[in-house]
Each structure stands twice: as structure tokens, then as C-alpha cells.
Amino acid sequence: MTNRDVIVIGAGAAGLAATARLLADGFDTICLEAADRIGGRAHTDGTIFGQPFDMGARWLHNGPVNPFIGIGKSLGLDMYLMPYHGHTKGDDPYGTKLWAEADRFSTRLRSAADAGQDIPAATLFTDTDPWSKTAAMMTALLMGRDLHEVSTADWGVGTVEENWFCREGFGAVVARHGAEVPVSLNTRVSVISYKNGGVRIDTDKGSLSARAVIVTVSQGVLAAGNIRFDPALDNDRLQALDGVTMGRYNHVALQFPPATIPVKDDAWVTYPVRDMQDGSFQGGAFHCNIGGTGMCSFEHAGAFADALEAEGEQTAIGFALDRLVDVFGTGIRKTFVNGHATQWGRNPFTCGAYSGALPGQAHLRTSLRRPHTEHIHFAGEAMHPDEPATVSGAHKEGLRAAQEVSRLLS
Numbered sequence: 001m002t003n004r005d006v007i008v009i010g011a012g013a014a015g016l017a018a019t020a021r022l023l024a025d026g027f028d029t030i031c032l033e034a035a036d037r038i039g040g041r042a043h044t045d046g047t048i049f050g051q052p053f054d055m056g057a058r059w060l061h062n063g064p065v066n067p068f069i070g071i072g073k074s075l076g077l078d079m080y081l082m083p084y085h086g087h088t089k090g091d092d093p094y095g096t097k098l099w100a101e102a103d104r105f106s107t108r109l110r111s112a113a114d115a116g117q118d119i120p121a122a123t124l125f126t127d128t129d130p131w132s133k134t135a136a137m138m139t140a141l142l143m144g145r146d147l148h149e150v151s152t153a154d155w156g157v158g159t160v161e162e163n164w165f166c167r168e169g170f171g172a173v174v175a176r177h178g179a180e181v182p183v184s185l186n187t188r189v190s191v192i193s194y195k196n197g198g199v200r201i202d203t204d205k206g207s208l209s210a211r212a213v214i215v216t217v218s219q220g221v222l223a224a225g226n227i228r229f230d231p232a233l234d235n236d237r238l239q240a241l242d243g244v245t246m247g248r249y250n251h252v253a254l255q256f257p258p259a260t261i262p263v264k265d266d267a268w269v270t271y272p273v274r275d276m277q278d279g280s281f282q283g284g285a286f287h288c289n290i291g292g293t294g295m296c297s298f299e300h301a302g303a304f305a306d307a308l309e310a311e312g313e314q315t316a317i318g319f320a321l322d323r324l325v326d327v328f329g330t331g332i333r334k335t336f337v338n339g340h341a342t343q344w345g346r347n348p349f350t351c352g353a354y355s356g357a358l359p360g361q362a363h364l365r366t367s368l369r370r371p372h373t374e375h376i377h378f379a380g381e382a383m384h385p386d387e388p389a390t391v392s393g394a395h396k397e398g399l400r401a402a403q404e405v406s407r408l409l410s
């Protein structure tokens with residue numbers, strides 16, 4: 001633990017990009033990471049199922065502007081365009097009614113966003129069709145929160161067109177790309193203080209100082225006060241942390257032998273969801289036969305994700321398996337091999353899944369980018385103006401902050 005020009009806090013997509021860029025610019029830089037691995041919320045596990053499974057990010061959104069597609073290809077990884085295969089239970093096996101209903105809801109959201117309205121998405125929901133709730137739930141999945149917490153303006157900035165997958169996992173792309181970046185793992189930062197033109201960082205492995213710092217931890221970690229700042233964060237930032245909060249989104253992984261679930265590879269499988277008393281959706285959707293394997297993932301968000309986390313992993317696996325049995329019949333239960341449920345809400349190093357603005361608060365994202373004193377800078381997914389809540393947005397924000405710090409120190 002020696003003193004540096006720049007210390008980057010957090011080795012997710014933003015922190016890895018920032019560290020690599022500053023080193024390339026000639027600054028003595030190290031990245032401090034609380035966890036025992038790099039990648040943050042982009043993490044592919046290869047141990048639980050003996051094959052890759054993305055615990056966090058899986059979709060490489062916005063193909064034409066997503067640098068990780070080219071990065072993955074240059075690393076020799078198997079990158080492929082997402083196929084659009086749908087399957088739904090009941091009277092609409094090809095999902096025609098569901099997607100028509102989803103388009104209707106998106107059109108209403110788009111009109112509000114384009115008109116500059118920052119209102120709860122829930123106010124635009126009309127329950128006109130048996131598939132309305134399931135269609136609207138897809139917006140909740142995308143935003144990681146229930147419709148009354150979705151800002152139409154915030155929904156309007158993020159686009160997720162032309163999705164790609166990596167057969168080895170999105171987390172694997174990020175980890176392999178960042179493998180050479182110098183990171184001190186298992187190093188949790190607790191205090192960042194600015195004094196006499198320099199910054200002091202206290203960690204559970206000791207203290208060190210730097211000319212500048214880039215903080216890339218999630219909004220959830222900052223809002224929880226897990227890192228203390230001296231001087232304390234100003235009111236504008238605290239207000240932004242109240243307005244741009246962490247969404248909740250989890251995967252329940254279900255492993256079957258390949259070709260058990262009778263749909264095409266990477267099919268999106270839906271069933272009619274119900275809602276809970278508070279208007280949140282009690283259900284989710286499935287990504288099945290991921291990359292041609294027998295892995296399926298039950299995707300769910302918002303208060304329902306909180307509820308399943310609280311009930312524990314076995315309940316979450318049981319719920320997901322029961323819903324898949326509802327769609328494909330009891331025969332698949334016998335072939336079920338293994339399951340796992342993510343718990344991003346309880347992860348102390350993320351405190352949630354990804355950022356989203358509450359209704360009326362979308363304008364606050366811009367204040368998150370502002371440095372705290374001249375020498376403490378921020379980066380991460382929450383700050384990207386067009387690609388918030390994505391890995392590519394985090395990467396680009398890391399590069400943006402590195403450039404600012406580079407200019408400051410030159």
C-alpha cells in the first residue's frame with residue numbers, strides 16, 4: 001500500500017476502464033476493490049453449474065455503441081446477436097398479443113418522455129387486455145423497479161436496442177478485458193478525506209494517499225453511507241442520491257439437461273403474471289436454454305425481488321421452478337438438476353442492482369457526475385446520460401472520469 005497519483009475505488013466496468021486509461025496516460029494508479037474478484041455487477045460464475053452463468057449483467061445492449069462486443073471478439077470469445085424467440089403460456093403461444101400490448105405501453109411511455117413529462121409510469125398503465133400486466137412487467141424488469149417508481153423521463157433516456165450475448169458470459173468479457181489492470185482485492189475503503197491538496201484513503205488494510213481519487217461504487221453503497229467522506233457530501237449530492245436510487249433485479253438460475261425445455265435457444269418465455277396488493281408484479285419471465293445450454297433464468301424485479309430475497313434462496317428457486325412447470329408441464333420437474341438465486345439487494349458491495357430515477361427526479365442524474373472538491377471524482381453506470389444502468393455506460397463513464405483527472409493532474 002504505497003502512495004499514488006490516482007486511486008480508483010471499485011473494480012467494476014467503470015473502475016477497470018478508469019485505471020487502465022490513467023496508467024496508459026502515465027499516472028501511477030491503483031484500483032482498490034472490496035470483493036475478492038474484479039467485475040462488480042458484471043460477473044460470470046463457472047463453479048455452481050460447471051458452466052458459465054451470468055449472476056449480474058447478461059445482455060450486451062445497444063450493439064452499435066457497445067464497446068464490449070468488439071472487446072469480446074478480440075479476446076476470441078463467442079459473441080452473438082440475440083435471437084428473438086418468444087414463447088408464452090396459454091392462448092398466445094407466440095407472444096403476439098403480449099408484444100402488441102407491450103408496444104402499446106411503450107408508445108404511451110415514449111409520448112410522455114418525448115413531451116418532457118417526468119411522471120410515474122404507473123399512471124400510464126391501463127389494464128385493457130389479459131396480457132397487459134405481463135407486458136407492463138417487462139418495463140418493470142428493464143428498470144429494476146415497480147411502475148410507480150419508474151420515471152417516464154428516466155425510461156426515455158435509456159435505449160436497449162440490438163442486444164448481443166456472449167456464450168462464455170458477459171462477466172467473462174469484463175473480467176478478461178480487465179485481467180491485467182492492477183487491483184488490490186479484498187480492500188474495502190471506509191473513509192475518503194481531502195486535506196491540503198491531497199486525498200487520504202482509509203481501508204481495512206491501512207491508509208494511503210493520492211493526488212486524486214475516482215469513486216466508482218454504486219449509488220446504493222454511497223446512499224448507505226458505507227464510505228464516509230470528509231468533508232461530508234454536499235446537499236446537492238445527497239438529494240441526488242435520494243432521487244436516483246438502486247433498482248432491484250435478480251436471476252433465479254435453473255439447470256436442466258440440454259434440450260429439456262421445448263423452446264429454441266435463448267427463448268424469452270412468459271406467462272400471465274398477477275399483481276400484489278401494492279400494485280407490484282408478482283412474477284417474472286424466463287430466459288431459457290441460454291446459449292444453447294440447459295440453463296434457464298427466471299428474471300424478476302422490484303418489490304417482488306425484495307420479497308423473494310427476504311424469503312431466501314430455496315423459496316426463490318421453488319417459485320421459479322413451479323412457474324416453469326406451469327408453462328411446460330410437470331415432466332420437466334424430474335429433470336431439474338440444480339438452482340441458484342442471486343441476492344443483489346443484500347450484497348453490501350452493491351446494495352441493489354442498478355440505478356433508476358424516481359418520478360420527478362430524472363434531472364438529478366447530472367449532479368452525480370460533479371466532483372466533490374476538485375480531487376474526488378465519481379464514475380459508474382448511474383452517471384451515463386444515454387446508457388445508464390448498463391455495463392457499457394459504466395465503462396464509458398470510467399473513461400470520462402479518467403480523462404478529467406488526467407487533465408487535472410497534467
Ligand SMILES: Cc1cc2nc3c(=O)[nH]c(=O)nc-3n(C[C@H](O)[C@H](O)[C@H](O)COP(=O)(O)OP(=O)(O)OC[C@H]3O[C@@H](n4cnc5c(N)ncnc54)[C@H](O)[C@@H]3O)c2cc1C
Nearest residue numbers: 010012013014034040041057058059189349380381390391
Ligand atoms: C442482476 C443484474 C442484471 C443486470 N443486467 C444487465 C444487462 O443485462 N446488461 C447491462 O449492460 N447491464 C446490466 N446490469 C447492470 C450492470 O451490471 C451495471 O450497470 C454495471 O456492471 C455497473 O458497473 P460499475 O462499474 O458502475 O459498478 P460496479 O460493477 O458495482 O463496480 C463497483 C465496484 O466497487 C466495489 N466496492 C463497493 N464498495 C466498496 C468499498 N467500500 N471499497 C472498495 N470497493 C468497493 C464493488 O465490489 C464493485 O466491484 C445488471 C445488473 C444486475 C445486478
